[in-house]
Amino acid sequence: MGLVENLAGACDVRPAGDHDQVDGMTPSVVASPASTEETSALLRACSEQDLAVVVRGHGSKLTWGRAPERVDVVLDTTRMAELVEHSRGDLIATAGAGMPLARLQSLLSEGGHQLVVDDLALGRGRDAGPEGVGSTLGGALATNMSGPRRMWTGSMRDLVIGVRFVRADGTIARAGGKVVKNVAGYDLSKLLTGSYGTLAVVTEVTVRLHPLPEASWSVHTRVGAERLPAVLAELVRSQLAPRAVEVVSGPELGGDAVVSALLEGTRQGVEARVGTLTALLGELGGGPVDASDNGDGTPRTSAVEADVSPVLPDMGEAGRPTLVRTTARLSGIPELVATATAHGFTMSGSAGSGVLYASSPEGRGVAGTVGAVDALRATSVRLGGSTVVLDAVPEVKAAVDSWGSVPGLDLMRRVKQEFDPGRILAPGRYVGGM
Numbered sequence: 001m002g003l004v005e006n007l008a009g010a011c012d013v014r015p016a017g018d019h020d021q022v023d024g025m026t027p028s029v030v031a032s033p034a035s036t037e038e039t040s041a042l043l044r045a046c047s048e049q050d051l052a053v054v055v056r057g058h059g060s061k062l063t064w065g066r067a068p069e070r071v072d073v074v075l076d077t078t079r080m081a082e083l084v085e086h087s088r089g090d091l092i093a094t095a096g097a098g099m100p101l102a103r104l105q106s107l108l109s110e111g112g113h114q115l116v117v118d119d120l121a122l123g124r125g126r127d128a129g130p131e132g133v134g135s136t137l138g139g140a141l142a143t144n145m146s147g148p149r150r151m152w153t154g155s156m157r158d159l160v161i162g163v164r165f166v167r168a169d170g171t172i173a174r175a176g177g178k179v180v181k182n183v184a185g186y187d188l189s190k191l192l193t194g195s196y197g198t199l200a201v202v203t204e205v206t207v208r209l210h211p212l213p214e215a216s217w218s219v220h221t222r223v224g225a226e227r228l229p230a231v232l233a234e235l236v237r238s239q240l241a242p243r244a245v246e247v248v249s250g251p252e253l254g255g256d257a258v259v260s261a262l263l264e265g266t267r268q269g270v271e272a273r274v275g276t277l278t279a280l281l282g283e284l285g286g287g288p289v290d291a292s293d294n295g296d297g298t299p300r301t302s303a304v305e306a307d308v309s310p311v312l313p314d315m316g317e318a319g320r321p322t323l324v325r326t327t328a329r330l331s332g333i334p335e336l337v338a339t340a341t342a343h344g345f346t347m348s349g350s351a352g353s354g355v356l357y358a359s360s361p362e363g364r365g366v367a368g369t370v371g372a373v374d375a376l377r378a379t380s381v382r383l384g385g386s387t388v389v390l391d392a393v394p395e396v397k398a399a400v401d402s403w404g405s406v407p408g409l410d411l412m413r414r415v416k417q418e419f420d421p422g423r424i425l426a427p428g429r430y431v432g433g434m
């Protein structure tokens with residue numbers, strides 16, 4: 001009996017094709033459970049037969065982390081895409097893990113709410129169409145995605161309140177609560193956030209929401225390297241309370257950086273603050289300052305406008321760059337930016353939370369890329385942060401230390417052993433070969 005027939009009792013299963021590859025490996029089948037219960041039946045069968053399972057939403061970040069050692073089954077979450085609950089009074093929502101973030105935002109906006117997660121993978125992913133590309137809710141959770149507005153609300157880990165998930169052996173469990181004030185001792189929702197699908201399959205996510213602002217404006221200016229420290233320091237501590245302070249730099253900008261701030265709130269208040277900030281940036285940066293009304297769409301960031309975002313480029317044309325997440329304490333950001341651009345990286349990220357993304361073009365040569373990553377890592381570690389290689393072509397992945405030095409590895413190994421003793425969930429993708 002083939003694997004399709006073997007697993008067909010659990011859920012919808014079809015043979016896999018080349019376009020279902022995970023980092024160069026072709027699985028045998030793609031299984032698409034439509035519910036937590038079907039996910040449970042599938043995982044029980046996979047566990048009993050020692051079949052390796054890789055979870056996939058829209059696949060926009062499927063190659064992040066190390067390549068798994070083996071993959072038999074791709075577990076596609078996109079049939080679990082319903083909005084289960086939008087509790088307007090409590091400012092929370094529960095949705096299936098396969099819900100596209102873009103669709104979730106549009107549903108939430110009908111109630112005047114938003115999930116404050118910037119979809120860094122917008123425009124990437126498997127299916128074309130306005131709602132089919134970009135992250136799913138589960139994918140954003142699994143990678144703890146965060147963008148410019150991390151400065152305001154934190155990352156996905158700070159916004160998740162509860163999850164429903166299925167363990168590798170098929171056991172269904174729930175963690176966290178549905179109300180913000182619910183306090184759990186050991187928060188499994190936060191543990192699963194950022195675990196890259198290696199601990200359990202999350203099927204439903206409850207998140208904390210924020211009201212949509214009445215007005216949203218972005219203010220941008222181009223700043224020379226020598227003025228960047230003063231501009232960022234002033235912006236981050238500003239009484240104007242920006243919700244994001246973003247910095248973008250790269251070879252295209254010839255050593256300069258584009259700095260942008262996001263101001264949101266009541267229309268009258270925001271317009272006054274835009275005026276003050278425009279004047280302030282003009283004095284500090286010395287160049288022209290642009291202010292634009294974001295309307296009621298997703299806030300435009302300088303990265304999008306300058307078209308140099310490391311995370312956003314069309315992968316078809318740009319190839320598969322080496323994508324790195326690098327962090328530093330806030331005062332170290334100008335030096336981190338200078339080091340990255342000196343080593344040929346294009347970078348953008350939140351100068352207000354210290355988390356930036358950098359990319360090095362494909363075709364640069366493995367040795368040069370590895371040297372650049374090592375230099376960036378040394379600087380970020382000295383500045384109180386870390387550098388992780390999220391994505392790269394297989395030859396670069398084989399040559400770099402993706403995760404860097406990770407404290408608490410023994411504890412993480414014990415957690416993996418507890419959740420997935422048979423190592424069937426994306427084995428090898430995570431730190432320390434977990």
Ligand SMILES: Cc1cc2nc3c(=O)[nH]c(=O)nc-3n(C[C@H](O)[C@H](O)[C@@H](O)COP(=O)(O)OP(=O)(O)OC[C@H]3O[C@@H](n4cnc5c(N)ncnc54)[C@H](O)[C@@H]3O)c2cc1C
Nearest residue numbers: 143144154155194327328329330353354385386403404406
């Ligand atoms: C100045 C500064 C300000 C920050 N502000 C915020 C903030 O406001 N809100 C916020 O949520 N975070 C903030 N961070 C980021 C965070 O504290 C860590 O520095 C970040 O590197 C971990 O990333 P992550 O939480 O996005 O996890 P992910 O990138 O999703 O990492 C996945 C998992 O991998 C592990 N991991 C990956 N790489 C490493 C590594 N090199 N070392 C140890 N473990 C690793 C982690 O356990 C994590 O669970 C800030 C960091 C800095 C330096």
